[in-house]
Amino acid sequence: MHIHTSFSPCSNINIHHLLKRAVEIGIEGICITDHDTTAAKKVIVDSIDKYGICVIVGIEYTTSKGDFLIFGPVESLHSGMTIEEIFQWTNKEGGIAIPAHPFRKSRPVDINILPFFEVVESSNGRNSAFENNLCNEWILNSGNNYRGIGGSDAHTLDEVGHIVTVFKNNIYNCEDLISELHKNTFSPKIYLR
Template identity: 40%
Template sequence: MKFDLHVHTSISPCSQLPLEDIIAQAKERGLSGVCITDHDTMEVRHFLQEGLQDNGLCVIFGMEYATGEGDFLLFGPYEQLQPGLAAPELLRHVEKTGGIAVAAHPFRGSRPTREYLIDHGLCGIVEGINGRNRQHENDSVSSWRDRYGVKQVGGSDAHSLEELGRVTTRFQQPIRSRDELINALKNSSYTPERS
């Protein structure tokens, strides 16, 4: 199954991507699912039912949560997550509540993920390929894979229709819900891929 784990709708102030276009185009581009990860909100839940859509696409809600020590894709019960948490506090909360956090674009120059969060085991999954990163930013992730054994996913970080599905994560088992995604990210193997 191919999922784009990092997609922004027009709910994010920096995105021009309508939700309806994501649903219509993702399936045509060979995706099994998309994760809506708007900036610091899961407001999308007010406009769409999470899960399998009429066209067979699985839509899962998450969010991209910004901290001063990096951005994180969060999947779990975070519809009402308090803003402004420091990264260690956020990551401990995610672990405690059974969710999962992915370090988003960890080597992006504007707001990189602090290495101690990986070194201390607070985050064990990183976005190994981000569709909006420069090549050297994606290539740098291999140092953490080699040093810390972190798992890697891929996501387009789509803010426009042209970017949707450019980078995906391939899972070996079916994913039909947020819980199944969390379980797969914690317990299964997967690989980031460029389209």
């Protein structure tokens, strides 16, 4: 649920190589979340039929309170939005915003805003085990019904699929993804490759 391509300045992953790799390791769907851009959508359209997997393009949106994985009609987002504006956008547009790597030592999400989200990225492939454990402990101890997703946060091909989110129901498009994220029918899974 959290993969970067060469459209992010920090990644060198070619989209065609990404899709081929996902198929090779048995992943049925991926979410591309480049930093503050949806440019991957232009390339994906021609690739989906060739590889036969579900590809959803979201965005990793940067704010002063942390980074957020956002899914929905993300083209209508504009730069510099506040957390309040992102909440308004998700309510109006039917999207969803997920705090990315909230307990990471570098670039953490402001912990004071976490209670406003129903889903958080609890397992991130670029976090340390300690950082992921902090988030999972926070979820368990919160007393609320927070749900955690897993994301590889892949910036290189060999990182793809290290941490994934397994859904009980099939996902065919972004609307399905958002619907399932509002339910408790998924869990993060760590693969040691």
